[in-house]
Amino acid sequence: MFPLLPTRRVPVTLVCLWGVLLLLGAAGCGGLSSDDMRSRMIKRPPDPEEEQPAAPRLAAAKPAEPTQTTPAAQDPTQPASPQPPASTGASVAQTAADAGDKPAATAAASPQPAEPLPKTPEARARRSAENLEKIAAALEQYREVKGRYPLYAIADSTRAPLLSWRVELLPFLGYKDLYLKFDQQQPWYAPKNKALLSEIPPVYMSSERGDLKTNYLAPMGSATIFQKLRTLHPRRIEDGLINTVLLVEVDDPLAQEWTKPEEYPFNPGKPKEGLGTLRGGQVFLAWGGGTVGSVSLKSSDEEFKAIFTADGGEPYTMASLNHPIDFAAAAGPGASVAAADDSPSGSAPATGGALSTRQSPAGAPRSALAEKFLRASAAALSENTPTDAWRWFCASLAISGPSGELEWYPALRRPAPALHFGVGVAANAKQNQGNHKARTRALTKSELENATAPFGKTLIDAIEKHAVKASLTSYVQPVSESRGRRGGGRSFSREAAMTVLPEGDEADIRNEAMRVGCDVLALFEVDENQRSKHRVVRLRLYDLVGRKELLTSRRLTYNPLETRRGDQDDNEDLSEAKWRLDDLLEDGLSPAPWPVTLNANIAKRRVASLAGSRDPFPPRVIAEMLFYRNRGLIDNAEVLSALEELLGNGAGIDLLLGSDSKRRRVLREWLPNSSAEDLRARVEGRKNTQGNNGN
Structure with a gap:
């Protein structure tokens, strides 16, 4: 009925292709999921x-013996070309x-x-x-x-x-x-x-x-x-x-x-x-x-x-x-606090015992590590090592921030939770002549008074009295008896928490004071003639953060051939130095109302300034940043940006958002050499021993 069509040989390849298509049709649509399709449609080009x-x-290859190190080598079964991922x-x-x-x-x-x-x-x-x-x-x-x-x-x-x-x-x-x-x-x-x-x-x-x-x-x-x-x-x-x-x-x-x-x-x-x-x-x-x-x-x-x-x-x-x-909080409402032996490395906050910390009324809760550092600060006070106490205290604030308000100190033109006073005696060339040797250890109060006699005691007592008011003991308090010092004479009050620096030249003393985090340095310059015993004493007070001088007294001159030691209280230059010192302590280094009303804009500008700070003791700077964060004036993103600039990339994230171990690593440069756990155990052990002896 139909005319014959011309015959044509169908290629074998085409027949095979038709067969594959028929099989796919019989099997159903199948194919990639919607997620896979979206993944393949991503706009950016994929990496090779x-x-x-x-x-x-x-x-799997046979593992190497434990005592051997398998050399890095190309698997002989693999081609020399780069391996797939x-x-x-x-x-x-x-x-x-x-x-x-x-x-x-x-x-x-x-x-x-x-x-x-x-x-x-x-x-x-x-x-x-x-x-x-x-x-x-x-x-x-x-x-x-x-x-x-x-x-x-x-x-x-x-x-x-x-x-x-x-x-x-x-x-x-x-x-x-x-x-x-x-x-x-x-x-x-x-x-x-x-x-x-x-x-x-x-x-x-x-x-x-x-x-x-x-x-x-x-x-x-x-x-x-x-x-x-x-x-x-x-x-x-x-x-x-x-x-x-x-x-x-x-x-x-x-x-x-x-x-x-x-x-x-x-x-x-x-x-x-x-x-x-x-x-x-x-x-x-x-x-x-x-x-x-x-x-x-x-x-x-x-x-x-x-x-x-x-x-x-x-x-x-x-x-x-x-x-x-x-x-x-992760334990849920009503959950009991983990027992100390159920918390690795003793990282859970401890309660009771030989140490006490006084919680300030407002502020964010402390983390377990911040609480541990705070209790180490109390233990250091109990051991009469105020420098370590301050370093543990500042490290605690650098983790959780101050738990209460910061005080404004007019002479320093900045806020702080408390003031860390350092005191030292600067040696000079005339002192080092003869048999006199500069000390490499910190002086006791008695030694400091002797080195600055006959004027030093009056000025040192005034500084110590004020240091008690501004001390970290507003936050942490020692409750065990101090071991004290053996054979070294009287020490400063623990409540003052003052750091006494080793004798040396002025530059060495200032550098050491900055390293351990002092806010204010009281430096006595003593010029003494070893033969005549003629002595000149001058007091300087420095703001170590602002790197400026707060006070320089007149030269106080003592000549044993002309003046009896008991007459020094009537010395006019000493009287002037005393009232000038008192005025600075009361007006400039005592808490005062903030000069401005804190708001978000002021806090942001201040944090930006702190990020570029030259403060030699960063935990103090970080504590102020976290204070503004805890007040709700800045957020974590702004703190993180400032910390990255202050500490370097990576360290800011670890300190702000990392685990306790990462935070400790960031801060270890500014921590005491002793372990917080060992210090606490030692003080509590001594407390228990004293209690048993009393019974």
């Missing part, structure tokens, strides 16, 4: 390493070995035995925060070594997820041997891999349950750092690495087997879902860069969405939303 597929996993089991373990086997978190080479679960809600919160710290530190070390965070899963050549990133991180936590036990060509539920669930490292373990599931998951979504097809490269996190959440503690219903490649499913429509019920309304989390903190569930949905998205462009930052973890 992000485009490379995950390599097939190889059989998903490393083989052997290469990840080798990378950890090449890095010196020095994981960021302290761990043994094999899994440690599980620790007993904490007994109290506060101790459980503390354990969880410590776990987050260790995991975050290991993730940061992985990023430093590999240039990126791990993929969310160890995958096969088809990108099918087999094992969680928590397995790949094991060598960086110190569990290289455990890592090498996994068959990385099989999924987590394969018999060999499933048998390893029971070897869960304590760092992944829930502090509530202690089972084989973990609550520490990576947020997963189309705009988070961890994504199904890739892990976002740090350079591509447009909101800033430190402003984006890397790891979060989820509620128990969302906990997963620790080797299972299943993470926290971030839902932009419900960004708080599955979070915060474990910790009294706080969400424990780790930010990019390794900072661990908490965000309150009282924060808005918009704010919660912002912390998880890597490139949302929202006007929120870590500094404005993150809070250092408050373990008491």
